[in-house]
Amino acid sequence: MSSTAPSPALPEKLAEIVDDFQAVEERDRxxxxLEFSRELADLPPAYGKHPELLEQVVECQTPLFLKVDVADDGARVDLHFSAPPEAPTTRGFASVxxxxxxxxxxxxxxxxxxxxxxxLGLTRAVTPLRMRGMGAMLMRIKRQIAEQLGPGTAS
Structure with a gap:
């Protein structure tokens, strides 16, 4: 891990992941x-039984669904994703x-x-459409957080 985070606005874990991507050669990113795709956590049983609670990210080329859980005081955010195993790029982005x-x-x-x-330095390794899909995941995550926290929440 490098001694400086790539951006002061990144949470520590995400900054470390970005550092990891930047530390490897472009061809290895x-x-x-793909390693991250294998680490995507399974949906909690409550969401697996009620897929209607998940929001589809239609900008993704493969069916990807997500749900954000925010503690009442905003002190903790948990992310849940559903993506097919045959979509490793999408699963990898979700896992990151x-x-x-x-x-x-x-x-x-x-x-x-x-x-x-x-x-992440993947813009030459994956299509622009896939990059937009990851951006759309992040935007949906932020929107769900803002909705759960209520009016006046900046997004």
Missing amino acids: LLLL LQQGLAGATAAEVLAVPDDTPDM
Whole structure:
């Protein structure tokens, strides 16, 4: 891990992940993303039994659904994703966000820069459409947080 975070607005875990991507050669970044795809946590049983509680990210090329849980005081955010195993790029992006933002506060997640997907250095390894899908995941996460926290929440 490098001694400086890539952006002061990134929560520590996400900053470490971005550092990890930036530390490997560009040709190896896609392999790292595939490793993350295998680490995507399963949906909690409550969401698995009630898929209507998840929101589809239609900008993703594959069916990806997400749900954000925010503690009442905004002190903790948990992310849940559903993506098919045959979509490793999409699952990898979801896993990066899930692992990088797990346990962060709502304010920390809302402050994450919208260009964070670009910080992974994958823009030449994956299509622009897939990069937009990851950006859309982040935007939906922020919107769900703002909705759960109520009026006056910056997004």
